[in-house]
Amino acid sequence: MSILVDNASRIVVQGITGREGAFHTQRMLASGTNVVAGVTPGHGGETVHGVPVYDSVHEAMAHIRADLAVIFVPAPRARDALFEAADAGAKLIVCITEGIPVRDMGEVMAHLPRRGCRLIGPNCPGLITPARCSAGIMPSEIFTPGAAGVVSRSGTLTYEVVHELTHAGIGQSTAVGMGGDAVHGIGFIECLELFEADRETEGVALIGEIGGDDEERAAVYIQEHMTKPVVAYVAGHSAPPGRRMGHAGAIVEGTSGTAASKKAALEAAGIPVAGSPSELARLLGEAIKRRRST
């Protein structure tokens, strides 16, 4: 078991002939993932690392069944690629693209539910179920299968925590990088719900950062619905207000969205908040051990 992706997942890569698309297709294949088709308009008939390329997602789907689209299309054309994937029947879309306008994402998020389609990202590293499926750009080498669920707004912090977990002998069920944009797809709560229902997952590490109120709402959800242990880390305690720290979501607006308010909300809900990424890995290891011994 795992959440969202496993070895049955079949992936179509949009933007497969681009530099990033081709590079990460090769990496996904090397990790044992079923990349079954690629799409780049005007490149139908080519192959990329042995994967057949089609002119459109509809055409790809007509030839090869895929249920998951991974998007590497540049920002100005990403909105259209997202609509195309949803309309062609992808049930899950992972959008790696960074820098998509907020207006475009608003329109996409209004449309996807009409197609029963879920989105991870944009501006995210994707997700991985170790040894079974890597949908995106996470470095599969540092992951190992196991009991820890990871959901995060930050890519490199995820890697840092996973690296520590793996070293401590704690494998991962699935790690989801939900991305750093203000308007995004799947969030903490959807992932927590899935991890709670997943038999393999025994505890969850939640990695948050400044901006928005995803962490605060997750705190309430955890208190009311989670029986499995959740531990958290929030980055950006020393971020100055009003400045974007690298990506669109990471900004302290007025007094809301600060790391301190997020930490307080999580702690008030009884969730241990680590002082560093390495401590987060340690806390999760301890929480899983405690759960096993009771």
Add this chain to the structure above:
Amino acid sequence: MDLLEHEGKGLFAVAGLPVLPSFVAATPEEARRAAERLGPHVCVKAQAKTGGRGKAGGIRVCGSAGEVEAAAADILATTIRGHRVESVLVERAVDIARELYIGITVSREVRSPLLIFAREGGVDIEELAKRDPDAILRRPIDPLLGLLEYQVRDVVDAAQFGPDQPGGTGVGAALAEVCRALWKLYRDRDATLVEVNPLVLTTAGELVCLDSKVTVDDNALFRHKDMVPEPPEDAREAKARAAGLAFVPLSGDIGVIGNGAGLVMSTIDQIENAGGKAADFCDIGGGARSEVAQAALEAMFAGPPVAAVLVNIFGGITRCEDVAKGLVEAITAAHVDAPVVVRLDGNAAEEGHAVLAGAALPNVTVSDDPDEAVRLVVSIAKEREAAAR
């Protein structure tokens, strides 16, 4: 990208939103000439990208061209909350009967634009929300459907215009037009915020946008070639941005470079926890190559001197070896003598360590533990501060 009041009002005028006649002036003399053309009763307003202009003395109502010239001279010489005032807007003054608030912004909660209206304007909307939550109307706008007519009617109803006020029943229709034009502007210009505070009803019965606050989505500038962001004031930030790096200047003395926004933010937090202060936030991004690492160090040294530098890299896609090569080149070429603590882990970390060991730079210390690297850089910075005293 935040627009100045007069830039926002320029967009307002094109969108058909009611604004007052005005001129932008960069000198007291220009302000005087503007007043001579507009008539004696004008308002002189500091153009700065910050709120609180009124409280800081940046807005003055004047009764003569001479007064305008003096007011402009005062205001142009000030800074407001650290922002230099580069120009003033000289605008015809009006007599105000009522002040309202209207704005549209992105709501993360509903993942769509949110129209906000209050029958009380000229105040801090967040304070009003706390004091009197019922005074504020919120209507989420479906991005695919746009602003709907019933939502426009809700706004007009919420304004509670009576028959006795200036302008009579026509004011409701004028407010409805403001709602429609504001939404069109928000959408067409890829704004993430448009705010009119206050939207005023004059004693002559006209609705007028007395202020403007517009933020345009930086990610959408490829659709708006007419909008060019100003280069950053900070030399380091300008240099870093030119190299495609995310850089935020901070006030401490420990330079920080890392890959990934979350990791860099976290590194800065750890430095503060250990008693140090970061000089910057610099994210070299995923898959960074040696030129990028080099550009990051060069940008950092374009600013005030740092006591020490921490380079914190966790190689996922990024190969630590590439980063190490870039660092060695930058440190050698720029004759950097500040102590540099380098933490490399993950992809090709061993090769990275070998590159650094091979270069044998006297001021570089290598650590593979992030917590240890932070402790080290903070203690080095403290020693250097103490030695400098």
